[in-house]
Amino acid sequence: MSKAHIHDQGSKVPLLKYEDLSISFGSGRREKFAVKNIDLEIGIGERVALVGESGSGKTLTALAPLRLEPEGAQVSGRILWNQQGERGTVDLLKLPIQDIRQIRGREIAMVFQEPMTALNPLFTVGNQIIEAVQIYQPLISKADCVDAAVDLLRKTGIPEPERRIHSYPHQLSGGQRQRAMIAMALACKPRLLIADEPTTALDVSLRLQILELLIELQEESKDHGGMGILLITHDLNLVKHFAQRVAVLNQGNLMESGATKQVFEHPSDAYTRALVNSEPVRNLVPVIPLAPVLLKTEELSVAYPSQESTSWFKKAPPHKVLRKVSFALKQGQTIGVIGESGSGKTTLGMAVLGLLGDSAAQVTGEVDVLGDDWQTLKPASRRAMRSSLQVIFQDPFGSLSPRMNVMQIISEGLDIHFPKLTSAERESRVLDMLREVGIERSALTRYPHEFSGGQRQRIAIARALILRPQILVLDEPTSALDVSIQKQVLALLSELQKKYNLAYLMISHDLAVIRAMSHEIMVLKDGKVIEFGDTETLIKHPKQVYTKELFAAAALV
Incomplete structure (x- = not known):
């Protein structure tokens, strides 16, 4: 199959560019490719969605720029990162891991799919967000860091952020944990946000709120160059409302890519057509009237029990x-x-x-x-x-x-x-x-x-x-x-x-x-x-x- 050509509708200079990316496991006859010869780019200030069924290679593709691929994975090709200022473009696959650590969070941030395993259970969500704020603004006071963390929680839609900042991950709902992760990722004002199923645990109204927040922050980021977003998701309705371009993966292959409206309304690949038409079907048997x-x-x-007190000797209800x-x-x-x-x-x-x-x-x-x-x-x-x-x-x-x-x-x-x-x-x-x-x-x-x-x-x-x-x-x-x-x-x-x-x-x-x-x-x-x-x-x-x-x-x- 010939590689799908991706038209850049954002900046002429790509922020991140995958060139012939392949990821495999094993060796010799047992070598198995999870990602095969992917060409994809995200422009400055652009929103690109990567869609496909489970096991298609979406998350591996997202993890590769930060060098977070699983142990034993062999990665080939190039991942070009457009650095700020006059530093030029670098291949992230060739950088020493200590240099990659300087890029993680500061320049490329990631929202992981499973917040309960990504958040540290021993620290409050507030402490984890404050730590991220301090990385980006090391000279500001602790009080200002706390205020910034509360503001981020408020922006991501968490109710009572002044109280929730003192909560541990297990004390939040799945959706609240996901929003706390988004707040932590945005704290450093990254140039590229990689969001792996960022709204999986959110209800529909909060999904729209998070999407509006990301678009708003992307607009604000134009003052310092513009933030690109790579969205990995299986929620096609979300992609329609959010992404400017979409790329479709199947079993590690790039099947189709292009402007979102074009791909959804006139898919050229049979797999994409099947994906677009995969709506849940109501097929229920009525409940028997006398069913036990x-x-x-x-x-x-x-x-x-509340952790707060209304006075020196009385706990809050x-x-x-x-x-x-x-x-x-x-x-x-x-x-x-x-x-x-x-x-x-x-x-x-x-x-x-x-x-x-x-x-x-x-x-x-x-x-x-x-x-x-x-x-x-x-x-x-x-x-x-x-x-x-x-x-x-x-x-x-x-x-x-x-x-x-x-x-x-x-x-x-x-x-x-x-x-x-x-x-x-x-x-x-x-x-x-x-x-x-x-x-x-x-x-x-x-x-x-x-x-x-x-x-x-x-x-x-x-x-x-x-x-x-x-x-x-x-x-x-x-x-x-x-x-x-x-x-x-x-x-x-x-x-x-x-x-x-x-x-x-x-x-x-x-x-x-x-x-x-x-x-x-x-x-x-x-x-x-x-x-x-x-x-x-x-x-x-x-x-x-x-x-x-x-x-x-x-x-x-």
């Missing part, structure tokens, strides 16, 4: 995350839970799963699972019931043990709940489940770090589904998947629901996914249920202003 209730909550509330949430989930039904980041969606899922008991959380109200009070069950009974109530977490890398291979990860539940299975039976079940989620047999002996984000999420789905649970809590189950794989996974979840009458509690900020999968929608805001009802009715006739804004942002109404 499998999961029920009554006035479920969750609060955390607990911070309420969830406020008197009640719902009933029936067999074969999907309830979709939507709301902005920090609205309490994930906390609701954790409370339903009984995973808040060992934390400082104060949980009140009732949670009934299969007719039993989850709160009062003895530990042995709760462990036995785990096979009926499974979960797929938002962060696949954080939820998979890096020391276990795929066979061990997926079969772990079988070892606990079905200890009498033979090794052959256990392996057969694992292989069947891998086949269902689209992972090859050769993956059995590999480890999580060897897979893309989307592939890791499919492994997490296989781990949850192998026990054939009656209830599945899906916490952003497709947030790390590109649109084509997302469509396949949603179709798989729909087929499994029909076949086994599964009940899903689906938590997501992706309203297109919620619309395709849910019988009913629950809208959360500040921990409260502000609207609840039939999916199509609620989407067409929302009553609350907040709900209308959510749907309008997602172009659903």
Whole structure:
């Protein structure tokens, strides 16, 4: 295939230019190319998007300029960086690593895909942002650094930034952690921002806010040369609204590139056409009228002790995350839970799963699972019931043990709940489940770090589904998947629901996914249920202003 030619619509002098970039692993007959002969450039002040399905080489391409490719990777070609002033252009692949460290953050900043693993859990988000500010402005005072950090958090849409600056990463929601990472990347005012799925964990309204922020900062950067942005994403709707040019990768090959409007409206490659047409399809079976209730909550509330004090001797009241949430989930039904980041969606899922008991959380109200009070069950009974109530977490890398291979990860539940299975039976079940989620047999002996984000999420789905649970809590189950794989996974979840009458509690900020999968929608805001009802009715006739804004942002109404 001939290389796609990329037309530069930005500056005539590219800020970053890939020339014949290839990345491979192994050697000799075992050499496998993850990226093949990529030619791509980002102009000064330009926004370029790199799209493609999981495993296409997007993230490897993004990591290469900062020399953050995985151990064992062989990188060839050239990556030309246009330095400031009269220093000229340098090949980043030939620079000593100590020189690359001077470029990281200061000149080229990166927003990583998985904030929980990229942020240091031992330091507050404020300290981590302040550190980045001090790198760029070493002479300003500590107070000014704190003010700058608060301002960055405010700009990225984090509520109560003066309070959140003292929070540790685990005390923030997934979306808030992602915004904190964006704030940290922007602190040094880089000339190039590489954003690897920067809005994956954000709800639709905050996605627009972050995009507007990046464009605004890009405009402000014109005073000191102009900031280029390389966006890596599987969110095609986001690309349409943000990128000036788009490049499409498939299995490491550059399939097509050009002006965003041209590529989306008149794709020349069959793969690009399939990618553009990969919208989730609604294909639900109605819930049986007399279907039994499998999961029920009554006035479920969750609060955390405040770290602040109102006086010398009195603590501030607990911070309420969830406020008197009640719902009933029936067999074969999907309830979709939507709301902005920090609205309490994930906390609701954790409370339903009984995973808040060992934390400082104060949980009140009732949670009934299969007719039993989850709160009062003895530990042995709760462990036995785990096979009926499974979960797929938002962060696949954080939820998979890096020391276990795929066979061990997926079969772990079988070892606990079905200890009498033979090794052959256990392996057969694992292989069947891998086949269902689209992972090859050769993956059995590999480890999580060897897979893309989307592939890791499919492994997490296989781990949850192998026990054939009656209830599945899906916490952003497709947030790390590109649109084509997302469509396949949603179709798989729909087929499994029909076949086994599964009940899903689906938590997501992706309203297109919620619309395709849910019988009913629950809208959360500040921990409260502000609207609840039939999916199509609620989407067409929302009553609350907040709900209308959510749907309008997602172009659903």
